[in-house]
Amino acid sequence: MTTTVDTPGGASTGRRVQAGLLLQRQGALIALVILVVFGVLRYGSDFATGYNVSSFTGDTAKYGLVALGMTFVIMTGGIDLSVGSVAFLGGVVAIKVSEHGLLPGLLVGIGAGAAVGALNGFLVTKARLQPFIVTLATLLAVRGLALQIAGARASVAAPGGFQKLSTWSVLGLPVAAWAMLLAFLVGAAVVHYTPWGRQVLAIGGNVDAAKLMGLPVRRTTFSVYVVSGALAGCAGVFLGSQNGSVDTAAGLGWELTAIAAVVVGGTLLTGGVGSVMSTLVGVLLLQLIFNLIVFENGRGDISISSYWESVIRGAFLLVVVLLQVRLVRRRGTGGRPA
Amino acid sequence: MTRAGGSSRSDVPEATTTPSDTGGPVSEPVAAAADGTSGVRRGGAWNRVQWTSWAQRYGAAAAFAALFAYNAANTPFFLTQQSLVFVLLRQAAPIAIVAVGMAIVIGTGGIDLSVGSVMAIAGQVGATLVLHDKPFLLAIVAALLVAALCGLFNGTLVARFGVQPIIATLILFIAGRGIAQLITGGELQPLANPDFQWIGLARPLGVPAQIYIAFVVALGAWLVMKLTVYGRHVLAVGGNETASRLAGVPAGRVKLLAYVVSATLAGLVGLIAVSANSASDANNVGVGMELDAIAAVAVAGTPLSGGKVNIWGAVVGALLLKLLQNTLISHGITKEVAQIIEGAVIVGALWLQRPEA
Numbered sequence: 001m002t003t004t005v006d007t008p009g010g011a012s013t014g015r016r017v018q019a020g021l022l023l024q025r026q027g028a029l030i031a032l033v034i035l036v037v038f039g040v041l042r043y044g045s046d047f048a049t050g051y052n053v054s055s056f057t058g059d060t061a062k063y064g065l066v067a068l069g070m071t072f073v074i075m076t077g078g079i080d081l082s083v084g085s086v087a088f089l090g091g092v093v094a095i096k097v098s099e100h101g102l103l104p105g106l107l108v109g110i111g112a113g114a115a116v117g118a119l120n121g122f123l124v125t126k127a128r129l130q131p132f133i134v135t136l137a138t139l140l141a142v143r144g145l146a147l148q149i150a151g152a153r154a155s156v157a158a159p160g161g162f163q164k165l166s167t168w169s170v171l172g173l174p175v176a177a178w179a180m181l182l183a184f185l186v187g188a189a190v191v192h193y194t195p196w197g198r199q200v201l202a203i204g205g206n207v208d209a210a211k212l213m214g215l216p217v218r219r220t221t222f223s224v225y226v227v228s229g230a231l232a233g234c235a236g237v238f239l240g241s242q243n244g245s246v247d248t249a250a251g252l253g254w255e256l257t258a259i260a261a262v263v264v265g266g267t268l269l270t271g272g273v274g275s276v277m278s279t280l281v282g283v284l285l286l287q288l289i290f291n292l293i294v295f296e297n298g299r300g301d302i303s304i305s306s307y308w309e310s311v312i313r314g315a316f317l318l319v320v321v322l323l324q325v326r327l328v329r330r331r332g333t334g335g336r337p338a
Numbered sequence: 339m340t341r342a343g344g345s346s347r348s349d350v351p352e353a354t355t356t357p358s359d360t361g362g363p364v365s366e367p368v369a370a371a372a373d374g375t376s377g378v379r380r381g382g383a384w385n386r387v388q389w390t391s392w393a394q395r396y397g398a399a400a401a402f403a404a405l406f407a408y409n410a411a412n413t414p415f416f417l418t419q420q421s422l423v424f425v426l427l428r429q430a431a432p433i434a435i436v437a438v439g440m441a442i443v444i445g446t447g448g449i450d451l452s453v454g455s456v457m458a459i460a461g462q463v464g465a466t467l468v469l470h471d472k473p474f475l476l477a478i479v480a481a482l483l484v485a486a487l488c489g490l491f492n493g494t495l496v497a498r499f500g501v502q503p504i505i506a507t508l509i510l511f512i513a514g515r516g517i518a519q520l521i522t523g524g525e526l527q528p529l530a531n532p533d534f535q536w537i538g539l540a541r542p543l544g545v546p547a548q549i550y551i552a553f554v555v556a557l558g559a560w561l562v563m564k565l566t567v568y569g570r571h572v573l574a575v576g577g578n579e580t581a582s583r584l585a586g587v588p589a590g591r592v593k594l595l596a597y598v599v600s601a602t603l604a605g606l607v608g609l610i611a612v613s614a615n616s617a618s619d620a621n622n623v624g625v626g627m628e629l630d631a632i633a634a635v636a637v638a639g640t641p642l643s644g645g646k647v648n649i650w651g652a653v654v655g656a657l658l659l660k661l662l663q664n665t666l667i668s669h670g671i672t673k674e675v676a677q678i679i680e681g682a683v684i685v686g687a688l689w690l691q692r693p694e695a
Contacts (some may be wrong), residue, residue, distance in 0.1 A: 129685065133684070144677025148678070207575075254507055256512065310513055
């Protein structure tokens with residue numbers, strides 16, 4: 001299922017634009033399908049079934065949740081660099097209450113994430129500071145806060161209920177994977193069918209026009225950061241629950257993984273255009289590259305150093321970005337940032 | 339408060355202007371007029387426009403002076419050569435050098451996230467060549483050339499293909515560290531070559547060489563921004579790219595060169611880091627440098643939206659953040675809490691300098 005979300009007023013855009021947008025959105029999906037087919041053909045049932053699918057989707061869930069929140073923020077034309085630190089914080093505070101089980105952990109982790117998101121949103125909307133620099137500052141500060149709470153060492157969860165996410169599975173997929181899928185379906189529905197979703201895109205498209213139309217620009221922008229923080233906090237709880245611990249390097253660089261996934265999915269960083277489901281495709285695609293490298297190494301013919309992973313990931317991002325530039329240029333809105 | 343692109347009052351003003359004085363320095367009426375509201379300026383009293391202007395120019399320096407004075411009074415052994423030169427200045431120098439390049443890129447309306455990875459690449463290239471018994475000068479030049487190539491890559495994506503700077507430099511941020519690690523398979527390379535390591539270890543006149551280098555880099559960049567056409571072009575492109583193009587500014591080349599300069603300076607700092615550590619460690623060299631450099635530029639009141647470059651501001655920003663860290667840690671505050679306070683200070687600084695609605 002793919003959700004298509006055009007710019008507000010998309011009805012007036014031409015057919016070529018539609019075709020361009022379609023390619024831009026579906027390019028990642030096509031690549032994903034090709035890679036999956038490649039994996040199945042080359043590595044057989046080891047790749048396509050059982051343990052690999054469940055560990056892959058369970059592992060990807062965390063990045064998926066973070067990238068989902070990032071999609072909303074980027075749709076408004078903003079950015080949230082703090083998500084990695086927020087996930088770290090969410091995991092640490094959830095582990096603090098882990099003896100009470102998973103649900104309290106989830107609530108506390110999501111609450112802590114939402115609180116940081118509210119701070120980001122406040123600084124962006126009320127103090128009118130730039131999202132990039134606000135969330136850069138919270139990236140630093142929240143990591144410090146989480147380290148302080150964790151006593152600057154790895155936090156280990158209490159045994160028992162809290163760690164259920166690593167074992168629970170439904171229909172062969174871990175609960176974390178279902179949670180991610182559900183979150184994306186809800187996210188897509190919200191963007192597609194609710195006024196809030198329209199407002200998010202309208203703000204990213206043209207914030208002045210959105211204001212003149214009487215849209216609650218500040219409130220919506222604020223809420224987008226809260227959602228991003230809450231999802232990042234949730235991702236941190238998943239991390240803690242799956243691993244049974246959160247080390248001090250947890251969440252480092254997640255913000256960039258999330259941004260890359262959003263961009264690969266075809267959401268423009270300028271805001272106003274975006275698709276929630278394409279972000280899911282972007283996340284799966286970027287993670288699948290790692291998975292394939294692991295399998296390729298497993299065959300034993302060649303050995304690809306783990307250092308290649310980041311190089312391949314960067315090269316992949318490069319290709320996607322260049323393709324997008326071509327499409328955006330063809331759309332006639334100009335490839336150059338104003 | 340956006341300034342007209344090409345305005346000559348880009349960085350530290352040449353004349354000492356007292357913002358409260360009634361005569362009014364040249365830039366204030368411009369700012370007030372740009373604001374579009376009459377009656378913003380009241381004779382004698384400090385209004386928002388004047389305050390913002392003052393805070394953007396001298397805020398970081400004033401904060402640095404205040405923090406310095408506090409330390410001088412309260413921190414034992416602060417006013418010693420060891421503490422000032424070998425700790426504060428020596429630690430701030432690498433950040434300042436990178437921040438100078440970052441300030442120029444930000445001036446064009448861009449950002450460079452790849453500086454940390456470029457540091458790692460340059461450090462690895464230089465160290466590897468020296469370890470293979472190549473002349474140290476060749477190693478240094480080759481490392482800087484590779485760094486410049488990285489900048490050319492970033493700049494091409496931004497200027498030629500119109501990729502957004504965050505994304506364009508994110509590519510090398512991700513891939514660059516992998517490339518650096520692949521050069522030696524992630525192994526740490528110990529170094530022992532006094533010639534090559536001069537920039538990291540030498541102490542002419544008792545002062546670490548990197549402090550001289552930082553000063554020369556900042557001075558050079560300041561002169562370029564102040565005196566050359568390129569400096570004006572950077573401001574014009576960052577202020578209003580479309581207008582600057584229409585006015586005949588080669589916006590693409592201006593941006594390209596900014597990324598090359600930023601990456602080359604990052605490469606230089608990579609060499610300094612590797613030399614000072616007497617080892618090249620691709621996993622750790624330059625990690626987090628992009629954040630330090632951006633924070634240094636932002637704390638000095640340079641808007642990330644472009645059109646303004648404040649070279650000395652970036653240097654003072656680097657000094658301020660380093661002094662803040664050291665002050666907190668020397669007063670027994672943990673590194674973690676220091677990080678929280680640092681984040682709060684960055685936000686506070688930006689809030690004080692925020693432009694008019």
